[in-house]
Amino acid sequence: MRTQVAIIGAGPAGLLLAHLLWRGGVEAVVLETRSQEYVASRIRAGILEHSTVELLDSVGLGDRLRAEGFEHRGIYLQWPGERHHLDFVDLTGRSVWVYGQTEVQKDLVAAGHEAIYEITDTTLHDVDTERPYVTFRDADGVARRLNADVVVGCDGSFGPSRHAIPDGVRRTWEKTYPYSWLGILADVAPSTDELIYAWHPRGFALHSLRSPTVSRLYLQVPNGTDLADWPDDRVWDELAVRLGHGQDGWTLTPGPVTDKSVLPMRSFVQTPMRHGRLFLAGDAAHIVPPTGAKGLNLAVADVGLLAPALIALLREKDATLADRYSADALRRVWRCTHFSWWMTTMLHASGDDFDAQLQLSQLRWVTSSEAGATGLAENYAGLPIGF
Numbered sequence: 001m002r003t004q005v006a007i008i009g010a011g012p013a014g015l016l017l018a019h020l021l022w023r024g025g026v027e028a029v030v031l032e033t034r035s036q037e038y039v040a041s042r043i044r045a046g047i048l049e050h051s052t053v054e055l056l057d058s059v060g061l062g063d064r065l066r067a068e069g070f071e072h073r074g075i076y077l078q079w080p081g082e083r084h085h086l087d088f089v090d091l092t093g094r095s096v097w098v099y100g101q102t103e104v105q106k107d108l109v110a111a112g113h114e115a116i117y118e119i120t121d122t123t124l125h126d127v128d129t130e131r132p133y134v135t136f137r138d139a140d141g142v143a144r145r146l147n148a149d150v151v152v153g154c155d156g157s158f159g160p161s162r163h164a165i166p167d168g169v170r171r172t173w174e175k176t177y178p179y180s181w182l183g184i185l186a187d188v189a190p191s192t193d194e195l196i197y198a199w200h201p202r203g204f205a206l207h208s209l210r211s212p213t214v215s216r217l218y219l220q221v222p223n224g225t226d227l228a229d230w231p232d233d234r235v236w237d238e239l240a241v242r243l244g245h246g247q248d249g250w251t252l253t254p255g256p257v258t259d260k261s262v263l264p265m266r267s268f269v270q271t272p273m274r275h276g277r278l279f280l281a282g283d284a285a286h287i288v289p290p291t292g293a294k295g296l297n298l299a300v301a302d303v304g305l306l307a308p309a310l311i312a313l314l315r316e317k318d319a320t321l322a323d324r325y326s327a328d329a330l331r332r333v334w335r336c337t338h339f340s341w342w343m344t345t346m347l348h349a350s351g352d353d354f355d356a357q358l359q360l361s362q363l364r365w366v367t368s369s370e371a372g373a374t375g376l377a378e379n380y381a382g383l384p385i386g387f
């Protein structure tokens with residue numbers, strides 16, 4: 001088999017890249033180890049930055065998003081006794097949209113970008129030459145070889161691509177956090193119009209949503225938490241305490257839980273994001289804790305930079321953007337890595353009273369100072385792609 005761009009991974013980064021390349025007249029083949037149903041069913045991100053929505057709109061993927069998604073002006077920041085709204089539109093002119101990653105994935109699949117699903121033994125070869133190729137076994141176990149001009153690793157943090165960059169070339173940074181998120185999806189109308197990020201001495205809580213009838217909520221829990229210790233009633237009771245049920249007449253309405261999971265938190269960055277004819281995009285190069293709602297949006301931002309670079313390289317033999325890709329992408333990666341770390345450390349209880357005072361001081365500052373609020377708003381709503 002031969003193509004111009006071999007894309008490993010059919011998550012949002014891989015399928016969006018295939019879509020942008022197709023629009024630019026560049027051929028791509030997407031290789032995916034899971035089934036299409038499995039990839040589409042994974043419950044993950046929920047918030048799309050302003051730039052993400054603009055990009056999806058610009059390439060014909062915004063119709064259902066605009067029809068079924070929900071534009072939010074901002075978020076609430078809360079701590080016991082206080083709840084403050086930050087209006088991103090007033091502060092920066094940029095909003096965010098609530099539209100689940102599962103929906104983005106469905107739109108990308110509906111755009112017709114096929115992938116070869118359920119492959120195994122994915123191996124990258126000769127990525128530092130002009131004739132890279134990928135070998136794999138297809139769903140029937142038949143050994144296949146895909147020759148390409150370029151290989152793009154969109155295979156997440158556990159995929160093979162980032163390891164195809166030699167040890168002496170690649171550098172990684174990793175930070176783990178002393179807590180995880182217990183997340184639930186519930187068939188109940190959200191008890192809030194916009195997301196509530198709540199600091200509480202017992203631990204962080206987040207009230208997010210997916211639709212007028214589906215809520216998405218999270219609790220800070222210790223690493224290694226066993227879901228068996230968290231029956232639905234206990235989850236709702238703890239959410240009520242941390243989100244301030246009864247505070248100023250506000251109530252949290254519980255409902256049937258349809259999904260429950262524990263998500264460990266870490267920050268991870270690998271540089272460079274290009275080696276020879278191998279490029280990395282999305283979680284294959286970086287992971288952020290979900291507190292800043294950046295994971296999916298960073299993957300989109302990488303692809304928004306990489307697609308024009310590959311189109312110029314392969315159609316006009318102009319390597320200028322391709323040579324700049326890693327440095328340009330990493331500027332935003334580090335900005336979002338910092339913001340995600342900052343939101344996480346500001347909002348999650350560490351058990352240390354000194355930390356708690358610093359956290360509450362930060363929260364009072366960003367909710368009372370226009371400068372502080374604008375700083376949070378421009379990072380959360382998202383800086384322009386190419387920042």
Ligand code: FAS
Nearest residue numbers: 009011012013033045122155156159282283293294295296
């Ligand atoms: P993905 O991980 O989505 O896609 C990579 C694809 O590569 C997968 O389909 C995988 O099966 C495939 N692959 C792996 N190895 C392969 C191989 N050897 N051969 C072929 N294919 C291979 N972000 C947020 O902003 N908010 C959230 O609330 C949030 N929640 C999350 C919850 C969980 C449990 C996880 C894991 C992530 C969460 N994220 C969240 C981050 C997430 O949304 C990612 O940022 C986003 O999926 C990144 O997209 P991709 O880079 O395409 O990676």
Ligand code: PHB
Nearest residue numbers: 045046208290291292293
């Ligand atoms: C979600 O809705 O899943 C969500 C929203 C905001 C975050 C993280 C997750 O910061």
